[in-house]
Amino acid sequence: MRADAVRGHLDGLLLAVLEQGPLHGYAIIAAVQQRSGGVLDLRTGTIYPALNRLERLGLLTSSWDAVGERRRRCYALTDAGRSSLAGERAAWREFTTAIGSVLNPGVQPRPAT
Template identity: 80%
Template structure:
């Protein structure tokens, strides 16, 4: 899948994979890849700036965790992040409905009215 196709939807993807609970960066990448059945493969250079931006906006919180001798930052949704995720979902539904009606007009055409 083209990287450009993901660009405008990255925030929604990140928020969605964090909805079930906190994850660290590589787990976020793996969750997106798994949910998309391998179609979406995000790079660390793409997600970390986005995670930092979402945290600055108050949509994510983070904390450091130690795993053995390694430390990693775990990200979680805030209440504001949950609200933003719902807005992203609504916008995505409206977008896909509009695009679908153009690309596949037969599937979205109203049913013919019965003759009277």
Template identity: 75%
Template sequence: MRQDAVRGHLDGLLLAVLEPAPLHGYAIITAVQQRSGGALELRTGTIYPALNRLERLGLLRSSWESEGGRKRRCYALTEAGARFLADERTAWQDFTAAIGAVLNPVTPHPHGSPHGQSA
């Protein structure tokens, strides 16, 4: 899938993978890749600026955690982030329904309306 396919949807993707539990940067990249069946591969140069921006907006919070003697910055969804994610999901459903209606129109029933009534 083209790298630019996630443009405009990156915030929602990042927030969605952080919904269940806090994750560090590499784990976020891995979660997006796994959830997409390998179709989406995010780069560190893409996600870290986005994570920092989402944190500045109050949609994420971060903290330093040690794992195996190594410090990693972990990101977690805030309440505002959860509300934003819910709005993103609704917007995505509306968008895909509209695009789907154009790309895959419902074919008219050969005998009038699908409910047996003529138009």
């Protein structure tokens, strides 16, 4: 997959993997990688600035979590983040429908579940 393919969809990915519970940065990368079947490999230079931005926007909160001597920064969704995630999902559906119907005319979009 082209390296910068997630452009425009990053926020949704980050919010989505945090939906089931808080994670720290490194675990977010792993979760995205796993859930995408190994296809999406985000870099730290991608996610850390994005996580900071999402926190500034009030979509998530972070807290330092001590594991032995080690410190992890755990990110958790806020209510605003949860509703933003719903918006990202709607936008994703609209986006794939639009591109898909140009690329594969005649293929019906999946009905909303």
